[in-house]
Amino acid sequence: MEMGSLLPHAASLFAVSMASLMIAAVLSIVRRPWPWKTAAISREAVLRLLGVRLGDVPTTVVRDGAVAVDALVRRADAFSDRPAGGGATSIVSGGRAHNINTVPHGPLWVALRRNLTSEAFHPDVSASAARSAGGGAGVVVPVRDCLYAALFALNVATCFGDGVDGELVGAMRAAQQEFLRFLPRARVFSTFQKAARLVYPDRWKQLLRHRRRQEEMYLPLIRAINEQRRTRGTPSPPPPTTYVDTLLYLEVPADDGRRRRKLSDGEMVGLVSEYLGAATGTVVAQLEWALANLVRRPDIQTRLCGEVEAAAGGEPCAYLRAVVMECLRRHPPVSSVQRHMVRDVMLGGAHVARGNVVSFAIEEIGRRQHGMHEKLGAALPHRIFFPVSQLHYQIWTSSEEFSPERFMEGGEEGVRLAIGSKQEATTKVKMMPFSAGRRTCPGMGYAILHLEYFLANLVTAFEWRRVPWEEEVDLTADYGFITTMQHPLRALVVPLSNDRSTVV
Numbered sequence: 001m002e003m004g005s006l007l008p009h010a011a012s013l014f015a016v017s018m019a020s021l022m023i024a025a026v027l028s029i030v031r032r033p034w035p036w037k038t039a040a041i042s043r044e045a046v047l048r049l050l051g052v053r054l055g056d057v058p059t060t061v062v063r064d065g066a067v068a069v070d071a072l073v074r075r076a077d078a079f080s081d082r083p084a085g086g087g088a089t090s091i092v093s094g095g096r097a098h099n100i101n102t103v104p105h106g107p108l109w110v111a112l113r114r115n116l117t118s119e120a121f122h123p124d125v126s127a128s129a130a131r132s133a134g135g136g137a138g139v140v141v142p143v144r145d146c147l148y149a150a151l152f153a154l155n156v157a158t159c160f161g162d163g164v165d166g167e168l169v170g171a172m173r174a175a176q177q178e179f180l181r182f183l184p185r186a187r188v189f190s191t192f193q194k195a196a197r198l199v200y201p202d203r204w205k206q207l208l209r210h211r212r213r214q215e216e217m218y219l220p221l222i223r224a225i226n227e228q229r230r231t232r233g234t235p236s237p238p239p240p241t242t243y244v245d246t247l248l249y250l251e252v253p254a255d256d257g258r259r260r261r262k263l264s265d266g267e268m269v270g271l272v273s274e275y276l277g278a279a280t281g282t283v284v285a286q287l288e289w290a291l292a293n294l295v296r297r298p299d300i301q302t303r304l305c306g307e308v309e310a311a312a313g314g315e316p317c318a319y320l321r322a323v324v325m326e327c328l329r330r331h332p333p334v335s336s337v338q339r340h341m342v343r344d345v346m347l348g349g350a351h352v353a354r355g356n357v358v359s360f361a362i363e364e365i366g367r368r369q370h371g372m373h374e375k376l377g378a379a380l381p382h383r384i385f386f387p388v389s390q391l392h393y394q395i396w397t398s399s400e401e402f403s404p405e406r407f408m409e410g411g412e413e414g415v416r417l418a419i420g421s422k423q424e425a426t427t428k429v430k431m432m433p434f435s436a437g438r439r440t441c442p443g444m445g446y447a448i449l450h451l452e453y454f455l456a457n458l459v460t461a462f463e464w465r466r467v468p469w470e471e472e473v474d475l476t477a478d479y480g481f482i483t484t485m486q487h488p489l490r491a492l493v494v495p496l497s498n499d500r501s502t503v504v
């Protein structure tokens with residue numbers, strides 16, 4: 001072989017070896033314990049300095065209701081998918097398995113969502129679970145933890161039935177809360193997962209540990225229900241009475257689009273975790289915000305309690321609904337919703353490229369206050385703002401004030417809670433706490449039922465007062481996965497039936 005023909009070969013060999021050496025060097029640095037941990041500089045900050053943004057995508061923020069509804073409802077085809085990385089099931093399965101929240105729009109989404117709205121929330125299923133959960137509201141000490149325990153127990157009953165051991169319910173609750181606190185950190189695995197796993201090996205192990213714990217708790221219960229169903233199921237299986245029942249019945253489209261298949265264990269665990277998480281955290285946050293406002297405004301509390309007591313016969317309670325609506329407007333538990341763009345679009349005069357994310361600032365839409373986006377943006381890391389210029393603000397009267405009266409007859413006009421269809425999208429949009437369009441929250445009716453039920457009972461059983469030796473209740477928000485009170489509510493709770501007082 002001539003020297004001339006060897007040279008390019010040697011050069012490419014040299015280049016390959018150098019590249020391998022560099023990759024090995026980078027990996028060995030990345031996998032070593034990071035010295036800057038001790039210097040209080042985060043791994044994310046260093047990677048960002050180097051221009052690496054794992055799990056991050058340029059984001060356009062929409063702060064105007066009309067633009068939001070135009071996109072989410074009228075142009076739903078382009079705005080139907082969320083960005084990847086919203087759930088452990090999809091991350092752990094490398095995008096092969098999903099829950100409702102993460103599955104791309106298509107036949108599987110239709111099947112899973114229809115099952116939740118038409119089967120699990122069917123009055124027969126909810127009623128049987130509600131009966132079994134009887135008295136789940138419990139005793140109120142301390143507010144957030146107590147509400148969480150009560151709502152979680154109720155949702156476990158609607159999910160698995162009433163036979164779940166109390167200790168196991170407690171363990172499931174602790175695991176679910178820990179998992180939800182961890183979930184935002186798993187976002188780095190949503191894109192370039194292999195690289196992210198090398199950079200964050202401990203975080204990846206943590207994610208797998210969370211997932212295993214859920215499997216260990218949920219799968220035996222799911223299998224027991226399946227077994228019961230099979231033994232009772234001759235000649236035909238009994239009608240479903242819980243969410244898990246509906247999932248066991250369900251057949252979803254197979255990948256080939258022609259056949260049907262049953263859900264896998266992984267999918268079931270993900271769907272159960274989604275149900276327990278979505279149905280508990282949001283409602284608890286709303287109830288805590290509502291009670292905090294009632295402590296600050298005894299006049300509203302007195303009117304509410306009076307109305308509920310007078311309506312003991314079961315008439316609708318307009319003021320109770322107004323308090324719930326005002327709470328959803330003023331403190332929506334989900335501050336923004338995101339869409340992953342499947343194609344280039346023009347939005348409110350701005351060009352948004354395929355692959356980018358559009359974030360709809362639904363809290364701001366319900367409050368109509370300039371400057372809010374900076375606060376929300378600061379809480380969500382790595383946001384890039386392309387403000388949409390077309391702002392048709394329909395300002396509420398004193399939008400920061402908690403005023404249920406605006407939802408009573410003669411109050412402010414043009415408010416809709418659900419904006420599902422293209423016809424409805426022509427009405428004025430003043431708030432959208434459950435979002436709008438195809439992926440709007442399927443749990444809206446269920447959530448409002450629970451909010452009214454719990455609130456009505458809490459204000460008629462107790463009086464909620466400010467703790468006299470403490471500061472006024474602080475309404476500062478903590479914009480996490482769900483928007484909660486930064487300083488959990490403490491209130492003096494006086495049972496209305498007798499005179500014992502309890503500080504919670």
Ligand code: HEM
Binds near residue numbers: 283
């Ligand atoms: C006050 C209570 C609640 C609020 C404010 C709320 C709000 C929301 C919002 C804003 C979204 C995102 C919609 C979008 O991306 O356009 C959502 C999605 C979702 N919510 Fe709720 N939610 C609540 C309660 C519930 C309950 C009780 C459930 C019952 C299991 C539930 C299940 C879901 C599910 C499965 C999704 C994903 C829907 C899909 O991708 O098709 N939510 N919710």
